Amino acid sequence: MPTFQTVRGMRDLLNEEAETLTYIISKAREIAVLYGYKEVITPVVEPFELLSAKSGEEIRQRMFIFKDLGDRNVALRPEFTASIARLATTSLKNEPKPLRLFSVGSVYRYDEPQRGRYREFWQSNFELLGSSRPEADAEIVLLTNSLMETLGLQGYAFKIGHIGVIRGILSQENVDEKTQNAILQRMDKKEYEEAFKLAPSDKCRSMLEGLLQLKSDDCFETVEKIKSYVAGYEKAKAAAENLGDVLKLIVESGCPVETVEPAFARGLEYYTGMIFEVYIPQLDIALGGGGRYDRLIEVFGGESTPAVGDAHGIDRIALAMQMQKTILATKRGKRVLVLSVNDSLKVEALKVAQMLRDAGIIVEFEVMGRKMAKALEDADKRKVDYAVIVGERELKEGAVMLRNLAKREQTIVPIKELVEKIKS
RNA sequence: GCCGAGGUGAGGUAGCUUGGUAGCCUAGAGGCCUGUGGAGCCUUUUGCCAGGGUUCAAAUCCCUGCCUCGGCCCCA
Numbered sequence: 001m002p003t004f005q006t007v008r009g010m011r012d013l014l015n016e017e018a019e020t021l022t023y024i025i026s027k028a029r030e031i032a033v034l035y036g037y038k039e040v041i042t043p044v045v046e047p048f049e050l051l052s053a054k055s056g057e058e059i060r061q062r063m064f065i066f067k068d069l070g071d072r073n074v075a076l077r078p079e080f081t082a083s084i085a086r087l088a089t090t091s092l093k094n095e096p097k098p099l100r101l102f103s104v105g106s107v108y109r110y111d112e113p114q115r116g117r118y119r120e121f122w123q124s125n126f127e128l129l130g131s132s133r134p135e136a137d138a139e140i141v142l143l144t145n146s147l148m149e150t151l152g153l154q155g156y157a158f159k160i161g162h163i164g165v166i167r168g169i170l171s172q173e174n175v176d177e178k179t180q181n182a183i184l185q186r187m188d189k190k191e192y193e194e195a196f197k198l199a200p201s202d203k204c205r206s207m208l209e210g211l212l213q214l215k216s217d218d219c220f221e222t223v224e225k226i227k228s229y230v231a232g233y234e235k236a237k238a239a240a241e242n243l244g245d246v247l248k249l250i251v252e253s254g255c256p257v258e259t260v261e262p263a264f265a266r267g268l269e270y271y272t273g274m275i276f277e278v279y280i281p282q283l284d285i286a287l288g289g290g291g292r293y294d295r296l297i298e299v300f301g302g303e304s305t306p307a308v309g310d311a312h313g314i315d316r317i318a319l320a321m322q323m324q325k326t327i328l329a330t331k332r333g334k335r336v337l338v339l340s341v342n343d344s345l346k347v348e349a350l351k352v353a354q355m356l357r358d359a360g361i362i363v364e365f366e367v368m369g370r371k372m373a374k375a376l377e378d379a380d381k382r383k384v385d386y387a388v389i390v391g392e393r394e395l396k397e398g399a400v401m402l403r404n405l406a407k408r409e410q411t412i413v414p415i416k417e418l419v420e421k422i423k424s
Numbered sequence: 425g426c427c428g429a430g431g432u433g434a435g436g437u438a439g440c441u442u443g444g445u446a447g448c449c450u451a452g453a454g455g456c457c458u459g460u461g462g463a464g465c466c467u468u469u470u471g472c473c474a475g476g477g478u479u480c481a482a483a484u485c486c487c488u489g490c491c492u493c494g495g496c497c498c499c500a
Contacts, residue, residue, distance in 0.1 A: 005473095008491070058498065061425095079500085107500080112425075114494065123500060189498065267499060277499090286500060313500030341459050374454085377461040391459060403460075410460080 009111070009119025020318045021122060023328050024151065025104050028124035028312065031147050032102035035139070037126055039102045042083040048073040051082050054296055056269035057185055062109045064119075076108035080125035081270070081293065081309055088129055089302030097130025097305075104314075116285045116316045126290075127309035129297070134242065137274045137292055138249035140308050144278055144288050145255045147312060152326045153280055156287070157256045160219075160247065160276040161264025163291065164239025165226060166211070167272070172233050173204040181269050183208075188265035214262045219247055222260040239273070246274050270296040274308070282323045288312035332362075334386065334422055337379040339366035341391035349390040352400060352415065356388070359419040380405040386422055
């Protein structure tokens with residue numbers, strides 16, 4: 001019999017890793033509740049067409065695609081937004097706006113695995129549908145800010161941009177959408193020469209090149225520079241103004257914005273407006289990112305619905321927390337091992353165990369048939385707090401032996417007082 | 425997709441240069457000890473990533489693949 005291991009890029013998460021993951025998920029869920037987001041659970045497998053429609057070349061090439069037994073082309077979701085957009089055009093079509101949706105789960109991308117990158121990884125996802133206003137963009141950024149802060153991450157910062165600037169220039173230069181996407185993809189990969197080659201005119205090319213020079217140390221100054229640079233390009237100018245509005249809202253709400261990137265693009269094709277990513281200094285991979293996608297829902301056959309959303313890489317956040325040695329604020333109750341002195345008292349011991357669990361105490365029951373010495377030794381090694389020993393002598397008095405494993409002290413405690421004694 | 429470093433029981437490792445009995449520490453199960461543990465002693469469990477080649481002989485040398493870790497690119 002061969003031994004099995006996980007498929008490349010997929011991991012088993014044990015002990016602390018699993019604990020950290022669920023801890024971050026629970027914090028994300030708390031944020032969702034606080035901001036009024038309703039949780040939705042969508043399938044891991046979706047039609048390939050849905051997932052690939054507007055995701056962009058980069059992601060399309062990295063999807064897990066297969067035919068199911070009904071000969072349907074399906075894929076494992078590489079992100080959540082497509083599923084949420086599907087919901088918005090179907091089940092949630094007639095819900096009052098704004099619609100605030102939260103999801104969490106695993107997503108799949110066939111990348112080369114490396115630090116902070118896996119083929120199966122976890123995301124928490126927030127989408128705000130129905131508003132085109134800057135405060136909606138701001139809310140998504142601020143909620144990410146809240147999550148970073150709640151988790152105790154130090155020195156994290158946002159990188160922000162606006163896809164409308166480049167798209168504005170390109171459409172006014174009559175570049176078709178397909179070419180726009182290709183240019184944006186190259187720019188995203190920082191293959192600027194390749195990107196510029198696709199520009200149809202010298203003027204267009206020099207406009208794009210010029211954008212790269214506009215970065216300044218002050219975010220608001222960068223926005224002003226962009227504004228004057230794109231004078232004459234109406235849509236691009238409106239985009240720059242919109243970026244300024246969003247920036248003002250988030251910066252004044254205390255959100256640490258590190259840079260405004262005029263030529264910032266992201267791998268996903270569906271973005272139409274503000275886009276952002278969040279980083280910590282110790283890692284140059286994004287912990288989260290998102291942006292505005294005002295046209296996706298109508299592409300899926302829904303009414304024109306402005307929307308903005310973002311995703312957080314839970315595994316990467318876990319990595320960040322580990323690097324910053326962030327302490328998990330988890331509170332754990334007392335752990336107890338219940339065992340009987342001999343087999344004839346098993347029923348009594350089980351009753352005691354159940355009584356303690358009913359009172360909310362974490363109870364393990366001795367199931368290995370071990371001798372007491374071994375059982376106690378084992379329990380102590382695993383950091384169990386108390387052993388409750390059920391024996392004839394004490395039971396006659398309606399009591400059991402309660403042993404504090406760390407202190408190596410024990411007292412006879414009436415069963416009636418056991419819960420209280422353990423909890424104190 | 426590309427580049428680099430590696431893969432020895434469950435975990436951590438020695439051995440590899442210079443081919444010749446796979447060793448150590450931790451861990452699991454159990455015993456010494458049938459109502460009281462952290463020590464000690466003893467028994468026991470699991471291994472050279474896979475396949476091929478060279479050789480009398482391969483963990484060791486060669487080739488291919490797989491996997492892990494890391495870097496590039498990009499993302500989360």
